[in-house]
Amino acid sequence: MAGVEHFDVLIVGAGLSGIGAAYRLQTRCPERTYAILESRDALGGTWDLFRYPGVRSDSDMFTLGFPFHPWKAAKAIADGPAILDYLHETASVYGIDKHIRYGQRVASASWSSADAMWTVETANASYTCSFLYVCSGYYDYDSGYVVDFPGQSDFTGRIVHPQHWPDDLDYTGQRVVVIGSGATAVTLVPAMAGAAAQVTMLQRSPSYVASRPARDALSDRLRAVLPERLAHRVIRGKNVVASTAIYSAFRRWPAHAAWLLNSTVAKQLPDSIPVDPHFTPRYKPWDQRICLVPDADLFKVLRDGSASVVTDEIDRFTPTGLRLRSGRELDADLVVTATGLRMVALGNIALTVDGRSVQPHDTFVYKGMMLSGVPNLAWCIGYTNNSWTLRSDLTSQYVTRILNHLTTTGTRTCVPEIDPAEYTAPPRPVVDLTSGYIRRAAAILPHQGTQGPWRLRQNYPRDLLTLRYTPVADGTLHFS
Template sequence: MQHLDVLVVGAGLSGIGAAYRLQTQSPDRTYAVLEAREDLGGTWDLFRYPGIRSDSDMFTLGFPFHPWKAAKAIADGPSILDYLHETATKYGIDRHIRFNRRVLAASWSTGDARWTVQTEQESYTCSFLYVCSGYYDYDSGYVVDFPGLAEFEGRVVHPQHWPEDLDYTGRRVVVIGSGATAVTLVPAMADRAEHVTMLQRSPSYIASRPARDALSDRIRAVLPEGLAHRVIRGKNVAFSSLTYGAFRRWPAQAAWLLNKAVARQLPDSIPADPHFVPRYKPWDQRLCLVPDADLFRALTEGSASVVTDEIDTFTADGIRVRSGDHLPADVVVTATGLQMVALGKIKLTVDGRPVDVHDTFVYQGMMLSGVPNLAWCIGYTNNSWTLRSDLTSQYVCRLLNHLSRTRTTICVPRIDAAAYGAPARPVVDLTSGYIRRAAHLLPRQGTTGPWRLQQNYAKDLLRLRLAPLTHPDLHFTNPPQPERRTA
């Protein structure tokens, strides 16, 4: 059984970033990255559906230590995957990744001050476990048992497992959904399909944005590469944070602005209401990004259409909706959402006691109450994932270095629920369906202090990189010494 100082679970954006920070900020620690799949990339290796792309700009979604150099700020999935391979190779991270190592369980022993980590092939021990597998279930997406589905004679696919042999050229396609995946698929498939219909039960807020950032291009043209990257990154972080704050503070005005912008881009044949006027407030759910207005262009050209209704039943050659209309289809894409999991579905035990993750609270947005020497890396919901994940990795390195300096081996957060934890809130505080479905699985957050996720990069930057590590709720200890027996 091999022992390492740190085991990182997952070789996607978060895992690769974590590996770099360990190498540079805590270089005396041995580490390995355990990846369940056959290749690195995480989400960007898994999803292969047409049009797959980022919904955050690559100057902030990319790594601060390895600037994004391509022209497009909103990048396609294959380009992002190439970027991740390039990063892992350049910094030697790929030599630390062990593929086809799905972590099944992890058991902590206080007496030994270490984790025993079980994969499908072998076991490891480590002093610190860092889970960077995100919170999506990579095995399956959310599948709805639609009425009459067995009667449909066409092909039904889920975006999470896109079949390589699917040829939709000249076919009639119905995409069920209104979220980020659906608004990506519709214009991408409209280029080859006979017609694409987006069938949604209720709309989402959508915003158009140029795929290329003209101001960033000008900055890169006049400043050295490193400085230009920092300036662009800071600009984009500030813009996103200020926009999010304004939308949350003035939701009615934000809704009016978003709805008016969408209405200007729609053809006269498609009214904004009911197709693009959501029932919720802006940022109660994540905002859908449309690069270069490609969705609205497809709607204007007539290669795509939108129907807002509920499904009555599938038929042999399409879908009948509640209004009585029939939508003909040869291919149906069920962009019905993802499933969330906590810590990659790893079964945790602490000193023989099973851990119900839902009963725990997150400390500093990463550690679980009552669980020693473990961190879980998640990103922002209102900004680029990497902004938060990189702060988390740097905090983990600070924590490891503090343990070395103080010659302690165990750190565990403990919450006073009466002071911080009531009323408990979901760790991901949005109203999206995939989040509500997973509420019973995910850990929770408190109301204040280090137990509250701020969703604010500036505050987290100060708290995670500059503020002291010591806090009354974070306990540093060593394993209990065995009692000495006297003759």
């Protein structure tokens, strides 16, 4: 095919997952050629896209960072620019940046069984590959979730969505209303409170919030006495055990977990802000992600009065702010709509297999990474209850095991096949939380089953054993 470049593996996305995938590929399958197709003009993915005040990780960097390139900065809970610098450093140190093709948004991918090959089309180029690895996550980078509140055109101030934060936005001395109660909202409020005249977090319903030190004192001590890589492994293991144990306990005893979270928050709030209704959610802990606030920064600005929280529903925008269902008026110069994200499946790539269109919603996910009936394709997603990278790195290591098995056995194709008769229970979305952005995407996401390799477990130790040590040829993944 004239003008068409061929690679053994094409990686879609040059963010956290794509960079990690490239490292695993070039170290474990060094004979394989690869390229990374990145739709934007810079690497970093989420950490390059989001530029709103205070943007940060909600996982510790010893587990969110790569196991092969230890996080060296002091803060365990890092800000967005520091994480982006870390990703640039990693890509440069291992030569991964030389494999990135920028401005290459993948529009379609077509599999030919006769050729055992994918044909991948972008807006301005065509590629072929033997294996396609989609590492673009599941967020829509083009637009966030926007609610069309009544009366927005009447508002004389400015309305901004955090996903597209303007470079020229100066909110100094302004009255700011942040609509939302999730991770973005609890990050924005303390970050803006120092410069704004007043910041109000307006929420329809609250989220569970937990405080955590930005620096890990035990980790600091370990790094002071142990060699760098050994210290990193010990700290990473410690944090994995702790987070897994806490998640398991919270899921097993949700009433006790709710009491613990609420009572801890109550101690950090001023008397003017009761924990109920402002920090008492309607759902069980870990039905949705728990919002992390490093060094209790949210509670500090609520105590000093530079920020406040209102739990109510919006009736409409007015020329000077918002009118709530209770009749209360909130004056605002700037409204930040932290109303959530939009999800996409496999980067919105139009998939076909031998001319047959494949809708991700009609498939089941095998071992959290491959789609039933779709050959030589993997999708990299992370944990919802733990650091994204813990799961994404296991997935990338397993993909290299598959590729090496193909080489060793002289086969060219691998495809997971599911017997629908095995599953009588209603299928569940692959991301099994009750958050609004996930419920809204239920009609497009692939499904997970109830058992075996078709169930995506939120359990790193169990996945570590399964993905690293069990046979690749397990009878469900078929090679030919």
